[in-house]
Amino acid sequence: MKDRLTSLLKGKVVLVGIGHSLRGDDGLGPALIGRLKDHVGAVCLDAGSSPENYAGAVIREAPDTVLLIDAVHLKRPAGTWEILEEEEIARSGLSTHDLSPKMFIEYLKVRTRARIYLLGVQPGNLTFGDPISASVQKTLETIEYNIKEVLPCTKLT
Numbered sequence: 653m654k655d656r657l658t659s660l661l662k663g664k665v666v667l668v669g670i671g672h673s674l675r676g677d678d679g680l681g682p683a684l685i686g687r688l689k690d691h692v693g694a695v696c697l698d699a700g701s702s703p704e705n706y707a708g709a710v711i712r713e714a715p716d717t718v719l720l721i722d723a724v725h726l727k728r729p730a731g732t733w734e735i736l737e738e739e740e741i742a743r744s745g746l747s748t749h750d751l752s753p754k755m756f757i758e759y760l761k762v763r764t765r766a767r768i769y770l771l772g773v774q775p776g777n778l779t780f781g782d783p784i785s786a787s788v789q790k791t792l793e794t795i796e797y798n799i800k801e802v803l804p805c806t807k808l809t
Contacts, residue, residue: 663716
């Protein structure tokens with residue numbers, strides 16, 4: 653994972669966590685952003701379950717790279733992750749959300765010219781009120797570790 657992230661996360665990076673924090677594994681994106689915010693050399697946005705509401709914030713950052721992080725239907729075991737490129741995201745229909753990722757990505761692409769990727773994790777449980785499952789929690793911790801390695805914080809504290 654580290655090598656793949658290193659090859660993709662270039663220039664000014666914006667990380668966008670997508671998901672509903674009260675729907676089990678769908679809370680992966682916001683949970684990860686909460687862990688990364690102020691600890692990595694990237695802009696971190698928790699877009700919740702309405703990423704379209706954060707398009708303006710992403711655009712204002714003028715990123716070179718945008719990494720969307722979300723629970724997606726990969727048709728694989730819970731906790732499995734994949735990094736998808738723009739074309740793959742647009743064709744996949746993988747989202748657990750109402751808005752087409754294709755529309756959101758096309759809008760960002762036109763407005764920013766950024767490279768856009770989706771780090772998707774297969775959810776196991778999307779039940780309202782449940783916590784993130786153990787398998788997805790383990791993946792979340794792996795992703796957190798690797799992003800912190802690839803995008804270390806350069807702020808002076």
